Structures are given as C-alpha cells and as structure tokens.
Amino acid sequence: MSFKEYKSTVEYGDTVLLYIGYNNILPLIVKKGQTHQTKFGALPHDTLIGKQYGSKIHCPKGWIIILHPTPEFWTMCLPHRTQILYSTDISMIVFQLDLKPGSTVAEAGTGSGSLSHAIIRTILPKGHLYTFEFHKERYMKASEEFIQHQIGDYVTVTHRDVCGEGFQLTNLVDAVFLDLPRPWECIQSAKEAIKKEGGRLCSFSPCIEQVQKTCEELTKLGFTDITTMECLVRNINVQNATLQNITLEEQTAPSFTGDANAETDEFKSKKLKTENADVKTSKKSTDNYCFPAAVPALTMPGHTGFLTFASIYMH
Amino acid sequence: MPMANNIIADGDHVIFKRDGTCRVFQIKPDRQAYFEKVKFTVNDLIGQQFGSTFKVDRGNLVKLSETKVLELEQVASEPGADNRNLLDSESNQKMRLEDIQKMKSDGLSGEKIIEELVENSETFDSKTSFSQAKYLKKKKKKHLQMFTVLRPTARLVMEIFSKEPAKICFLRPDTVSQILNFSNVMYGSNVAVVETCQGLVLACVLERLGGHGKVIHIVPNTSDTLCRQVMNYFNLTKDQLDHFYSVPITCLKVETDGTQHKSLNINSSTEIPGDTLVSYSRTELPAIEMLPDRTDDVNEAEKSDIMTEEKEAEKKKREVKREEKQKRQEAAAALIQNKKLDSLIIACKYNPLPVVKKLIQFLPPSRCVVVYCQYIEPLVECYTWIKEQQVGCQLKFSETWCRDYQVLPNQTHPVINMSGTGGYLLTYTTVSKLS
Numbered sequence: 001m002s003f004k005e006y007k008s009t010v011e012y013g014d015t016v017l018l019y020i021g022y023n024n025i026l027p028l029i030v031k032k033g034q035t036h037q038t039k040f041g042a043l044p045h046d047t048l049i050g051k052q053y054g055s056k057i058h059c060p061k062g063w064i065i066i067l068h069p070t071p072e073f074w075t076m077c078l079p080h081r082t083q084i085l086y087s088t089d090i091s092m093i094v095f096q097l098d099l100k101p102g103s104t105v106a107e108a109g110t111g112s113g114s115l116s117h118a119i120i121r122t123i124l125p126k127g128h129l130y131t132f133e134f135h136k137e138r139y140m141k142a143s144e145e146f147i148q149h150q151i152g153d154y155v156t157v158t159h160r161d162v163c164g165e166g167f168q169l170t171n172l173v174d175a176v177f178l179d180l181p182r183p184w185e186c187i188q189s190a191k192e193a194i195k196k197e198g199g200r201l202c203s204f205s206p207c208i209e210q211v212q213k214t215c216e217e218l219t220k221l222g223f224t225d226i227t228t229m230e231c232l233v234r235n236i237n238v239q240n241a242t243l244q245n246i247t248l249e250e251q252t253a254p255s256f257t258g259d260a261n262a263e264t265d266e267f268k269s270k271k272l273k274t275e276n277a278d279v280k281t282s283k284k285s286t287d288n289y290c291f292p293a294a295v296p297a298l299t300m301p302g303h304t305g306f307l308t309f310a311s312i313y314m315h
Numbered sequence: 316m317p318m319a320n321n322i323i324a325d326g327d328h329v330i331f332k333r334d335g336t337c338r339v340f341q342i343k344p345d346r347q348a349y350f351e352k353v354k355f356t357v358n359d360l361i362g363q364q365f366g367s368t369f370k371v372d373r374g375n376l377v378k379l380s381e382t383k384v385l386e387l388e389q390v391a392s393e394p395g396a397d398n399r400n401l402l403d404s405e406s407n408q409k410m411r412l413e414d415i416q417k418m419k420s421d422g423l424s425g426e427k428i429i430e431e432l433v434e435n436s437e438t439f440d441s442k443t444s445f446s447q448a449k450y451l452k453k454k455k456k457k458h459l460q461m462f463t464v465l466r467p468t469a470r471l472v473m474e475i476f477s478k479e480p481a482k483i484c485f486l487r488p489d490t491v492s493q494i495l496n497f498s499n500v501m502y503g504s505n506v507a508v509v510e511t512c513q514g515l516v517l518a519c520v521l522e523r524l525g526g527h528g529k530v531i532h533i534v535p536n537t538s539d540t541l542c543r544q545v546m547n548y549f550n551l552t553k554d555q556l557d558h559f560y561s562v563p564i565t566c567l568k569v570e571t572d573g574t575q576h577k578s579l580n581i582n583s584s585t586e587i588p589g590d591t592l593v594s595y596s597r598t599e600l601p602a603i604e605m606l607p608d609r610t611d612d613v614n615e616a617e618k619s620d621i622m623t624e625e626k627e628a629e630k631k632k633r634e635v636k637r638e639e640k641q642k643r644q645e646a647a648a649a650l651i652q653n654k655k656l657d658s659l660i661i662a663c664k665y666n667p668l669p670v671v672k673k674l675i676q677f678l679p680p681s682r683c684v685v686v687y688c689q690y691i692e693p694l695v696e697c698y699t700w701i702k703e704q705q706v707g708c709q710l711k712f713s714e715t716w717c718r719d720y721q722v723l724p725n726q727t728h729p730v731i732n733m734s735g736t737g738g739y740l741l742t743y744t745t746v747s748k749l750s
C-alpha cells in the first residue's frame with residue numbers, strides 16, 4: 001500500500017503491483033468486490049486480501065506475483081501524463097543533490113510524479129518536498145496520488161508557474177530540482193529558496209542549448225562546481241551462445257603423426273578425436289564452443305537528457 | 316544567521332575541495348595539513364563555517380570574501396580567438412621554474428608571483444584580452460592556493476576516490492546511487508550489507524536510514540582486518556552509529572523448525588580483529604595514510620606514554636566492549652534469522668554467488684536485492700542461478716555509462732577523458748516459493 005514503509009500483507013485500499021512478467025507491471029488499488037481483468041483472466045480483488053506481498057496468485061490462465069510498491073516499480077508502471085524521468089537519472093539526481101532523511105527539496109514541474117516518489121522516499125519522515133506544477137490537471141492528479149500512496153504528509157503540491165511567479169520560498173530548502181523547458185528563468189528564485197548556509201541545484205534538460213543557457217545563468221548568479229553529465233543504462237541479457245570450432249589443420253596428411261615430439265598432449269587428443277570421428281558426425285556439439293554470454297540489448301535509449309548540477313555556498 | 320551545526324569543530328572530518336580535487340582531513344588543533352602541494356595549520360578552521368573558501372599565505376589560512384571568490388572563479392571566454400602569432404607559451408616566459416619555486420619558498424603570495432609572471436612574459440601584451448584573461452585564470456588556479464572547506468557527503472567522498480577507484484571496488488557515483496535507490500533503502504530500513512569498499516557503502520546506507528532501522532555488515536569469518544575507514548569520514552553521530560551492527564556470515568543459520576530464534580549459539584570465541592565499531596580515535600585511522608601526498612604529523616609521543624594503571628582500566632573497558640559487541644552480534648543475527656530484513660546489498664571482492672545463495676534465504680518476499688561486482692562474469696553466474704531457481708522477479712542486469720560535459724559558450728563538448736567502467740549491477744525482487 002504505502003511507499004513510506006513495508007507491510008507484509010495486502011489490505012483494502014492498498015496500491016499493489018501486479019507482476020505479469022519482466023518489465024510488465026501494473027498498479028492496482030485493491031477495492032472490495034471489484035474484479036480486475038488480467039491477461040491471465042479475471043482477478044477478484046478480494047482474493048488478494050491477507051496475501052503476503054511477494055506471493056504468487058493463481059489466475060484462470062496462469063499466475064502473477066503481487067509486489068509491494070517501491071518508487072522504482074512506480075516509475076515503471078505509473079500513468080504517464082508527461083515525459084517522465086527514469087531510475088538511472090533519478091538515482092543520480094537524488095545522490096548528487098545530497099538528499100537524505102530530513103532534507104527539504106523544491107521541485108518543478110511535478111509532471112507525472114516519477115521523480116517525486118523517489119525524492120519523498122529518501123527524505124521522509126522529517127524532510128519535505130515542495131513540488132510545483134502549472135498544469136491544473138497534472139497538479140490535481142499528483143496531489144491525489146501522493147495521498148493514495150500515503151506520502152501526502154511529506155509533500156506540498158502547488159499549482160503555480162514557477163518561471164513567472166517564482167517558488168516563493170525563502171532560505172528554506174537544501175536542494176532544488178528543475179525539469180522545465182526554460183529552467184534559467186527561475187534560477188534566481190531557486191537561489192532565494194535555498195538555505196543561507198548553501199545547497200545544491202540540479203536541472204534536467206534534453207537539449208544542449210537549454211544546458212548552455214542554464215549554465216550561463218548559474219555562473220552569473222554565483223553558483224559553483226557546475227557540472228553537466230549524461231548517464232545511460234545498458235541492459236545486459238545472459239544467453240547460452242554457441243560458436244563453431246573449425247578444423248585448423250589438414251586432416252588427411254599421415255606424415256604429420258610422424259613427428260610425435262612436436263605435438264602437445266592437447267593437440268594429440270584433439271587430433272585423436274577428429275580421426276576417430278565419422279566425417280558426418282564431426283559437427284556434433286562437442287565441436288562447438290558453448291558459453292554463457294553477457295549480451296547487451298541490441299537497441300537502447302541513447303539519450304534522455306543532460307543533468308546539470310551546481311552548488312551554492314553561503315549566500 | 317549561521318546554524319550551529321554548520322560550524323567546523325575540533326575532531327570533525329572535513330573535505331578540502333579545489334576544482335576537481337577533493338581530500339578528506341580530520342581537524343585537530345595544531346595539526347598540519349598538506350593539500351595540493353601546500354602545507355598549512357588547520358587551527359584557524361575551527362569555528363569557521365562549512366562552505367568557506369580560504370587561501371594559504373605563508374602557511375596560514377586567510378578566509379576569502381564571497382565576492383573575491385566569485386571574481387576568481389569567473390571564466391573569461393571567447394572561443395576561437397586569434398592566436399596565429401602565439402608560439403609555445405612556456406618559452407615566452409623569462410622566469411624559470413626554479414625562480415618560481417624560490418619565490419614560493421620565500422613565502423611570496425600567489426598574487427605577487429602572478430604579477431612577476433606577467434611582467435616576465437614576452438607575449439602577455441600581444442595577447443587578445445580573452446587570452447590575457449585566460450592566462451591569468453590559469454596562473455591564478457596554479458599559484459593562488461585557494462580551496463573550499465566542505466562538510467563531507469557521500470557525493471564528495473566519492474570524489475576523493477575518483478582517482479583511485481580500486482580502493483572502493485571501482486564503484487562510481489552513478490553505480491552507488493543506483494545501489495542506494497534500487498535497494499529501496501529508506502528511513503527505518505533493516506539492511507544487510509556485504510562490502511569491501513572500506514565502509515563506503517555502509518556509510519551511504521547509514522546516512523539514508525536517518526538514525527532509524529539497522530545496517531548490518533555481514534563479514535567473513537576470517538582473521539583479515541576489515542577496513543571501514545570511510546565510515547569515519549561521514550562524521551556519523553553516536554546516535555547514528557548505534558544503528559550499525561556487524562555479524563559473521565558463519566553465525567547465520569537457516570531455521571528448520573519454524574520457531575523464532577531467541578537465543579543463538581554464536582560461538583563466543585568468534586572474534587574478528589579490527590572489527591570494532593567506528594571510533595574517532597586517531598590511532599584507529601590507518602587508512603587515511605593511504606591517501607596520496609599526505610604528510611600530517613601527529614604527535615606520536617602522546618600515544619606511547621600510557622600509564623600502567625591506565626592499562627588495567629583499559630583492559631576492563633575492552634572486556635565490557637567485547638561483551639557489548641557480542642550482544643549486538645546476537646541481536647543482528649536474530650533479526651536476520653527472523654526474516655526482518657528489508658534489503659540486501661552486496662558490493663565486495665568475494666565471489667558473489669555463494670554469498671547470494673546463503674543470504675537470500677533470510678529475506679522475506681517482495682524485498683530488494685542488489686548485487687554489484689566490478690567484473691561481469693561472476694554476475695553472469697548469479698543471473699543464471701537466480702533465473703533457474705526462480706527465487707525472484709524483475710531480475711535486471713546492467714551497467715551504466717556516464718559522461719561529463721564541458722559547457723562554455725561555443726565551447727561545449729564532452730570532457731576528453733571518461734571512466735571506462737563503473738562495474739556491473741544485478742537487481743531483483745524476492746518472491747515466495749511457489750507452493
């Protein structure tokens with residue numbers, strides 16, 4: 001149910017994750033008397049009650065696993081209302097912003113709340129996230145979701161244009177995160193939001209021109225340690241790979257066996273095998289080189305966005 | 316209004332940062348620090364605010380004002396400036412290296428040295444104003460011994476190791492960040508950690524617990540001294556360290572009768588040398604010496620003359636400490652055996668598969684496991700085994716690629732050098748065995 005702590009069994013009102021297969025996860029709010037249609041047939045919600053998280057549930061045409069929600073799973077299956085940030089970038093953002101329990105953070109815009117969940121997980125219970133979204137419906141949806149996920153106490157969602165009206169926070173936050181089309185327009189306001197003793201800022205932008213303007217503004221406003229980076233994940237698959245061994249020497253030359261001293265034992269035994277084998281069966285698997293291979297995915301996302309980080313010390 | 320906890324205090328570990336270079340240092344009165352080829356006394360740092368910038372003048376620290384720092388930081392940039400008449404810049408300098416070194420040893424300030432350099436440069440006047448600014452900036456960087464003093468954070472500590480990643484199993488910030496997120500470590504979590512990264516992973520996890528929950532370092536039952544040096548860098552409070560435990564892997568037994576483990580038959584002779592809780596005493600900081608170009612001299616004489624009667628008391632204290640440690644070990648083992656763990660993190664130089672096989676038996680279902688290895692092959696084995704045994708779902712095997720960029724007006728490009736590897740990561744979620 002909740003993103004704020006683990007619980008062991010499912011209750012009504014919980015948000016559970018249905019694990020159908022690799023990278024195929026669906027969120028479900030468990031409600032009395034309702035039925036959910038899965039690709040394996042009907043799943044009456046009531047059958048989930050009291051089940052341990054992580055257990056397998058039998059459906060008419062197969063089984064699924066019910067999982068406890070985590071921000072990483074949520075990122076995989078949340079309803080997209082905007083482009084979202086994924087876990088590789090999110091991890092880096094949380095780490096580079098020095099977030100930990102107790103940190104206060106300002107974020108704009110909220111978007112689909114993908115990053116917000118990971119931030120809240122890290123800063124609760126004493127920290128707080130102030131997140132801003134100027135799109136009315138997204139603002140409302142995000143607010144509802146945080147409450148449903150029982151993390152509403154740790155976040156304040158504000159419906160506002162931060163570029164036009166600013167964050168309206170003074171010396172309050174340890175870190176600011178920006179995922180906006182024109183981040184440079186609110187950096188002055190972000191600076192005011194950061195605590196007097198200093199803090200961190202991150203801006204995520206897909207285009208290099210945005211990064212350039214952002215860095216210029218950051219420098220102008222006295223931010224230091226400005227770094228820009230790009231982070232990509234390469235997924236690896238393990239497969240049993242087979243490569244054919246080919247014959248490297250002429251097999252019929254009998255004179256070759258004459259000089260026994262020049263042969264290594266290994267070579268001798270190999271040759272014995274080849275000589276004993278029927279020509280037709282020589283393509284058996286013993287002649288193949290088989291091994292477990294780590295194979296990267298054939299295609300992968302080659303760009304998400306540039307992450308720009310900066311510090312401001314006492315200001 | 317500076318906050319009290321933002322003040323540098325005696326005994327604190329601090330980070331000296333200058334451009335890309337970070338060094339950790341423990342503040343002690345009259346201690347000499349050696350950073351970026353300059354020696355100075357750290358006395359003046361006590362009572363200053365974290366985030367302050369200093370320059371070194373004849374071995375003394377001078378605090379720089381905020382405006383002065385900004386002025387020195389500003390980059391003059393004008394790309395593609397005309398430099399067709401410029402020859403190899405070093406040969407245009409009449410001053411030789413020895414001259415500069417002499418000025419330094421005479422205690423001349425960085426500003427004065429730069430002045431001299433400009434005066435003795437044949438080409439300075441013929442440079443475009445852009446090149447002049449660039450020249451000045453370069454020289455300032457080199458000769459003004461400026462650095463900022465910061466409170467250690469996981470991010471800064473990672474920077475210390477960026478030039479010697481072998482010491483932390485080639486972990487990179489992007490990998491560490493993923494270990495912390497994919498393990499779902501949060502306030503109050505119970506986390507088992509197998510690591511040989513000098514305590515770096517343990518410290519990062521402890522920081523994310525916010526003084527609640529438990530970090531249990533699972534250690535091999537060998538006599539090797541376990542180094543958890545890096546934990547000291549984080550200035551963890553006694554309160555935070557109370558949530559740190561360690562337990563030898565051999566003490567963990569899988570329950571067979573389904574009853575709760577109350578008392579455990581932990582062999583009390585199981586003693587792990589060097590496996591004491593982190594303490595701030597100077598004598599227990601051996602690894603700090605492993606950092607390059609450090610010449611901090613401590614008063615060695617102080618340590619050596621301990622009175623004999625003090626020795627007796629010391630012995631008693633050790634006995635109490637040993638018992639305390641034993642109790643904590645048992646508590647940690649009981650927690651694990653009662654399946655109260657929330658996350659398992661493995662990032663070590665041990666062969667991971669046997670460790671994975673043993674430890675995942677203690678995890679409840681729907682919990683996160685993260686296995687890091689600097690090599691790909693051992694994780695291929697783990698991946699295959701986990702898949703075959705169906706002990707988990709959403710099994711993900713990955714590596715990350717991370718590239719830094721130089722961003723300057725019209726001179727934006729990837730940084731010339733980048734890290735070739737940050738190791739490999741295996742993550743999955745436990746499930747209950749199909750009944």
Ligand SMILES: C[S@@+](CC[C@H](N)C(=O)[O-])C[C@H]1O[C@@H](n2cnc3c(N)ncnc32)[C@H](O)[C@@H]1O
Nearest residue numbers: 085109111112113114115133134135161162163
């Ligand atoms: C790409 S989305 C953010 C996605 C989010 N980081 C996530 O992980 O789900 C950008 C959001 O910023 C909002 N936005 C854009 N400009 C804004 C502004 N000036 N003030 C507030 N929100 C703004 C947009 O409505 C959009 O929802």
